[in-house]
Amino acid sequence: MRSVAVIGRGAIGGVVIGALERGEVPGARLAAVVDLGDPLEDALAVADLVVECAGQAALAEHGPRVIAAGRDLLVVSIGALTDDALHERLRGGPGRLFLTSGAVGGLDLLRAAAAMAPLERVRIVTTKKPATLGVRDATGPVEVMRGPARQIAAAFPKSTNVAAAVALAVGSFDVVEAVVVADPAATLTSHVITASGPAGEYRFEIRNRPSAANPASSQVVPHAVLATLRDLAR
Numbered sequence: 116m117r118s119v120a121v122i123g124r125g126a127i128g129g130v131v132i133g134a135l136e137r138g139e140v141p142g143a144r145l146a147a148v149v150d151l152g153d154p155l156e157d158a159l160a161v162a163d164l165v166v167e168c169a170g171q172a173a174l175a176e177h178g179p180r181v182i183a184a185g186r187d188l189l190v191v192s193i194g195a196l197t198d199d200a201l202h203e204r205l206r207g208g209p210g211r212l213f214l215t216s217g218a219v220g221g222l223d224l225l226r227a228a229a230a231m232a233p234l235e236r237v238r239i240v241t242t243k244k245p246a247t248l249g250v251r252d253a254t255g256p257v258e259v260m261r262g263p264a265r266q267i268a269a270a271f272p273k274s275t276n277v278a279a280a281v282a283l284a285v286g287s288f289d290v291v292e293a294v295v296v297a298d299p300a301a302t303l304t305s306h307v308i309t310a311s312g313p314a315g316e317y318r319f320e321i322r323n324r325p326s327a328a329n330p331a332s333s334q335v336v337p338h339a340v341l342a343t344l345r346d347l348a349r
């Protein structure tokens with residue numbers, strides 16, 4: 116039985132916590148919840164797997180101690196891994212680092228294509244409601260930012276973890292161009308991922324319903340976390 120601690124009781128963490136409490140992850144039980152102001156050490160004393168659902172700053176704050184304590188760590192705030200030093204610490208063990216697929220898919224195929232031969236062009240275009248990007252008074256689609264995935268993930272820490280997930284899948288933060296669009300008509304949050312290289316040409320279009328609790332996050336994300344938890348607990 117895996118003993119699970121969840122960091123963050125928000126839109127994503129709340130759903131993960133509820134599912135664990137209801138026994139919906141066979142082989143795993145909820146051991147602790149850590150939110151702002153709660154000591155991590157109490158959770159590390161009772162958990163062997165920690166799920167971060169709290170944001171990039173929280174991952175930077177707690178993640179290295181989780182790994183150093185020999186606890187496994189499942190991460191949703193993947194954009195924090197644009198910080199190479201943090202990424203190295205989290206990969207340094209003895210705990211193991213796992214990433215959720217989160218709001219996007221196709222990462223397995225992109226990983227395989229990039230392993231065959233480096234991809235030459237990868238782009239992810241994310242379109243969301245303006246308010247979730249801090250944009251006011253947009254009357255139509257507005258491109259808010261375009262640049263390397265590393266730069267975009269750092270600039271929009273709550274909205275571009277997906278760009279970092281794609282970059283990690285293809286093995287380069289620099290080959291991936293990320294574009295962020297604010298669109299008042301975007302009732303669904305979309306991510307269009309295109310890639311090409313010697314292995315072929317790829318296009319994935321994802322249209323997620325935003326979470327009512329936090330429209331910057333998509334409803335599907337905690338269910339991606341729970342899918343990984345089910346695999347880890349099997």
Ligand SMILES: NC(=O)c1ccc[n+]([C@@H]2O[C@H](COP(=O)([O-])OP(=O)(O)OC[C@H]3O[C@@H](n4cnc5c(N)ncnc54)[C@H](O)[C@@H]3O)[C@@H](O)[C@H]2O)c1
Pocket residue numbers: 122123124125126127128149150151152168169170171172173176191192193215216217218219272273274276277280328329331332333336
């Ligand atoms: N990988 C993906 O596809 C993906 C998609 C959406 C969101 N995310 C990431 O997930 C994060 C959480 O999303 P959410 O919608 O649940 O956010 P949220 O704002 O609804 O909830 C965040 C929770 O974390 C807590 N928290 C903040 N800082 C903390 C700290 N230092 N220690 C402990 N708890 C802390 C807050 O109090 C809150 O309860 C986002 O910030 C984003 O980085 C990733």
